[in-house]
Amino acid sequence: MPPLFKHTFRFILLILFQVFVLDNIRLHQLATPYLYFLFILWLPFNINRTVLLLTAFVLGFTLDSFRHHPGFHAAACVMIAYVRPFLINFLIPQEGAETNYEEPSIQSMGGLLPYMIYAGILVFIHNAWLFLLEAWQFENAWYFFSKTFLTTAVCLVLILITEWIFPRKQKFRTNTI
Amino acid sequence: MRNIFLFIRRYFNFLLFIFLQILCVYFIVSYSKFHEAAFGKTANQITGKINKRYSNIQYYFNLRKTNDSLVKANERLYNQLRLDKSLDDTLHMAQMDSLFTDSLVHASSFVFRGARVVSNSVSTPNNFIVLEGGSANGFHKGMGVISAEGGVVGIITETSADFSVVMSLLHKDSRISGKIFKTGETGTVTWDGEQPNVLYMNGIAKSVKVAKGDSIITSGFSTTFPKGLLIGRVEGAYAVPNTNFIKIKITTHTNFYNIQHAYTIENKNATAVNELLKQVQKQLQ
Numbered sequence: 001m002p003p004l005f006k007h008t009f010r011f012i013l014l015i016l017f018q019v020f021v022l023d024n025i026r027l028h029q030l031a032t033p034y035l036y037f038l039f040i041l042w043l044p045f046n047i048n049r050t051v052l053l054l055t056a057f058v059l060g061f062t063l064d065s066f067r068h069h070p071g072f073h074a075a076a077c078v079m080i081a082y083v084r085p086f087l088i089n090f091l092i093p094q095e096g097a098e099t100n101y102e103e104p105s106i107q108s109m110g111g112l113l114p115y116m117i118y119a120g121i122l123v124f125i126h127n128a129w130l131f132l133l134e135a136w137q138f139e140n141a142w143y144f145f146s147k148t149f150l151t152t153a154v155c156l157v158l159i160l161i162t163e164w165i166f167p168r169k170q171k172f173r174t175n176t177i
Numbered sequence: 178m179r180n181i182f183l184f185i186r187r188y189f190n191f192l193l194f195i196f197l198q199i200l201c202v203y204f205i206v207s208y209s210k211f212h213e214a215a216f217g218k219t220a221n222q223i224t225g226k227i228n229k230r231y232s233n234i235q236y237y238f239n240l241r242k243t244n245d246s247l248v249k250a251n252e253r254l255y256n257q258l259r260l261d262k263s264l265d266d267t268l269h270m271a272q273m274d275s276l277f278t279d280s281l282v283h284a285s286s287f288v289f290r291g292a293r294v295v296s297n298s299v300s301t302p303n304n305f306i307v308l309e310g311g312s313a314n315g316f317h318k319g320m321g322v323i324s325a326e327g328g329v330v331g332i333i334t335e336t337s338a339d340f341s342v343v344m345s346l347l348h349k350d351s352r353i354s355g356k357i358f359k360t361g362e363t364g365t366v367t368w369d370g371e372q373p374n375v376l377y378m379n380g381i382a383k384s385v386k387v388a389k390g391d392s393i394i395t396s397g398f399s400t401t402f403p404k405g406l407l408i409g410r411v412e413g414a415y416a417v418p419n420t421n422f423i424k425i426k427i428t429t430h431t432n433f434y435n436i437q438h439a440y441t442i443e444n445k446n447a448t449a450v451n452e453l454l455k456q457v458q459k460q461l462q
């Protein structure tokens with residue numbers, strides 16, 4: 001599958017899944033299930049940073065269009081897209097791993113733990129920034145923190161399940177040297 | 178000059194990041210203006226169409242619930258029909274006579290129109306409901322919306338040709354004038370963003386006595402809702418510290434989790450009243 005087609009397919013599928021499945025699941029008002037940002041988490045290592053920021057903006061804006069109040073998710077997505085390259089540089093196990101593999105996964109990050117740290121930090125930043133923007137009007141710090149932590153936990157469980165159901169086998173690319 | 182270009186080139190991603198964040202915050206803050214100008218109509222039309230496809234499928238699974246709520250609504254209406262009552266006719270006529278009503282004009286100034294709910298949310302701090310039916314069906318901005326059970330749902334904030342977006346009572350900017358049915362005190366009903374079936378009413382003096390289960394109805398002070406629609410029932414009252422007011426906790430009459438049908442309310446006098454208000458404001462200025 002050509003990469004552009006693959007990513008467009010993921011984009012549409014994740015947005016539709018978020019809007020029509022996850023948004024209809026009401027666990028608790030403190031824990032909203034989110035999964036659509038998996039698209040940003042799964043973008044290739046070698047993507048141009050400018051393209052990354054703009055793609056994230058489009059993703060957030062699309063979800064916002066379904067929620068009829070633009071800005072919230074777009075801001076959170078742009079935030080994690082900006083942090084992502086720094087985090088990958090910090091977490092990648094050995095020199096050159098990001099050129100050996102195509103995109104972040106459990107395999108390419110060198111185990112489940114680094115991958116979950118990578119996902120966990122990004123999801124936490126996404127939720128914190130999203131709820132902070134929403135909470136400007138509410139001024140309730142305790143509510144904000146419990147909501148952020150609980151939602152992050154739910155999202156991480158969702159990500160684990162997704163990784164388990166759709167394992168992405170990645171080729172080790174030897175032509176990088 | 179060269180240094181400026183070098184700077185922009187060096188920090189291009191950071192500047193783009195800051196620019197996008199500012200753009201997002203601008204969207205959030207100036208929501209209504211932006212919506213009217215560019216975004217609203219097209220995005221509303223596109224997402225509305227996608228939502229409608231999905232709702233068509235989902236609709237079948239809720240038919241039983243929809244039927245039940247419609248039967249209940251019918252029951253309520255039959256009870257209100259005057260044909261049902263045998264004794265109050267004469268009294269009623271006497272009352273009507275004392276009012277100078279012109280029989281050539283419709284007595285009711287409110288028109289109700291049914292619409293199907295295409296999409297609905299309760300989990301975010303800013304919830305909107307999308308109705309199937311837009312400006313082509315006579316819906317317009319500012320009309321009130323009630324549920325099949327007769328509870329207040331929200332106010333239409335924008336319409337495209339075939340869809341309209343309703344700002345639900347569960348929205349941080351939603352402000353509705355409510356009234357305690359028993360005592361007649363009025364206050365503002367708002368939502369705190371937490372539980373999707375709990376509203377709060379502010380601006381009630383401490384001296385007012387409210388009991389659990391009292392009805393909170395619309396006051397009829399605005400042109401959006403007629404007087405006497407049920408908003409919810411009192412759950413409890415709390416003193417607001419350092420003020421002379423209490424805050425009343427209300428359980429909503431509308432079940433926001435599963436709204437399938439809604440009715441929009443058109444006030445035929447709205448334009449006339451609003452024009453008068455405008456004139457008065459002009460004179461005061």
